[in-house]
Amino acid sequence: MGYIVGEDRAQASFLPARLEDYVAADAAVRVIDAFADGLDLSVLGFGRSVPAATGRPGYDPRDLLRLYVWGYFNEVRSSRRLERACCRDVEAMWLMRRLAPDFKTIADFRRDNGAAIVGACRAFVLLCRDAGLFSARLVALDGSKFRAAASARKVVGRGEIAKEAACLDAQIAVYLAGLDKADAAEPGDAPEAVETALAALRTRRSELDRLAARLDDEGRATLVDGEEDARPMGLGHGPKPPSYNVQTAVDTDTGLIVHHDVTDEPTDRRQLYPMASATKQNLGLDAMTVVADKGFDNGEHASACERDGIVACVPSQRSVNNQGDGMLFDRTAFIYKPETDTLVCPAGRTLVRKQLHRKKRNVTYISPDCSGCTLKARCTAAERRLVKRHLDDDALNRMAARATPEMMRARRCAVEHPFGTIKRMMAGGRFLTRGLDGTRTEMALSVLAYNILRAIHIAKPAAL
Incomplete structure (x- = not known):
């Protein structure tokens, strides 16, 4: 008995003539396409939302937004991988109508439209709210550390900066001595390679001075060279890698992320009121109940929440008399x-x-x-x-009294699943972009992809 044999590649066949026939009617990619079609890109602030009257035509930002949301939905985040997907993935070809922008165009779109992409993520939350998918009766807050693009070896302190500065000073002195000898032998005939190397050393030396000055100005012990917005943070006894603190506000009924932010705060102690207030404002609510773990315990924020009509439920993390x-x-x-x-x-x-x-x-x-x-x-x-x-x-006592075991159980069941899903989509939870602006853009795409996935599970794709 032989094997199952495929078709001859040279044999002509009557395959579907339309890309439309390759994508199922209830495919998730159709939800992404419909959502992008319904956005007002000019209101959100996307660049080139109105095509120019002259010059070479560019890509519609709506198409590039579709491609990015589809990519994050399918764990394809790299601009080069998205470029390849446009030519070999049937869903991507259907979504882009066989357009295949180069990786530089794709990467530039994400870099230049960060605030607009964050707005598009918020627009989907409002769409779900208006469609009645959630009521935000109880919102759970949580924070999680996501790795920065920079390596842990890029974390430097005053000692590392001083050591490298001394080495650079010694190298600069050697080059200057070589230039003095060359001038004595052949005045005005310094080797071009030496001048280039000397300029690079001086540039790096100036960069070290700037890093040292920033350490003094901000009163910090360390900085991440090359990605100064990131901070060493996390748990464990080993060296802490450069990371960002991602905050989410999750509707406990549906698991949808109704608000998020990326911060450089190592802890969650100063995030209770900013996250709760922004969530309440975005959803247009008069009153809201939020629950968080003891890492959010903050007396000043507890009072601010009460003044703003926010009922906070956070257990106490206060010292006792020992x-x-x-x-x-x-x-x-x-x-x-x-x-x-x-x-x-x-x-x-x-x-x-x-x-x-x-x-x-x-x-x-x-x-x-x-x-x-x-x-x-x-x-x-x-x-x-x-x-x-x-x-x-x-205010602290009232907030702690409301943090009942039932409330904390609802919080735990709501906030852990979104972070786990997003970290799986992001290769374990590591950013590709650098800086707060870039990571906020990337997290907005990840949250938008997660919310679309979650909304599809709650309602049928056809309804969406």
Whole structure:
């Protein structure tokens, strides 16, 4: 018995004459095509959204947007791979109508239309909201680290900068000494290669001075050479690679990402109110409930959320009294009296205000006299008891009380899946572009591709 034999490549056949017949009626690529058709590119700010009256015709930005969204949807992000896909992938040929732009044109489109691509991602969220796919009754916030394009070897500190600067100074001195000898032998006849090398060394030396000045200005210990927006961040005991902190706000009912951002913040502590406020504004909501993990715990942001009609549910990440093996009274045992701005201890004595720490946003209260107190052994080993109270203590307590186990379970079930899917689409979660502008553009394409995939699972492609 033989094998299954394919057709002869030289044999003429009656294959479908139209590209339309190669793409199924319910294919996801048709959703991408319909979405791009419905966008007003000039309002979003895409370049060349109106063709020029003269000159050589260019590519329609709508076609290049289609190609990028399709590429990120199918884990094809490189401009060179997208160029090849236009000539060998049936879906890409259908989507582009056999257009095959070169990789430089494709890459330039992503570089020059970053803000417009972010706007297109937001437009799809509003489209899903208007179609009734989600109500955003509860939004879950989370952050995750995505690797930058720069290598971990590009992380430099003051020591590395000083060491390389000393080596460059020595090389420059050698070249200058060689030029002096050449001038003495043949005045005005310096080798061109030496001049070029010397100019490159001086350029690099100036770059090191700029990096050192930025370290001093920003008070940082390290910088990423070649991608200064990235920061070493992440978990573990080894060296932290250059990364960005990607923030998402996910609708817990549907798993759709309703807002996202890319930041250079190593932690999530300053992201609660900016993310919640931007989500509320983008969706046009009067009130909204958000839930996040304890990494978002921030008293100032808790108060800002309450003022803005945002109900935040975040568990507390505050220190406890560990003096006396943790057996002494914690600050929660002291009752605050707002009318007198004092604290009352468990023994009924009053602690008065001593000092305001504006940077840490807390107030220190002290007991005028603890002598003779029957509970002093359970309160402090010092002469008098000190207690620090956060300026937003009431807002923090209310926010922590709302972070029930049910809320935290809903958060965990909502936010982990989108990050896992996007990191799979992005080859494990590493950017191809550099800088905040480039990574925000790339993340917008990834979020748009994820939301389209998720919307297809919620509703049928034909409905979309």
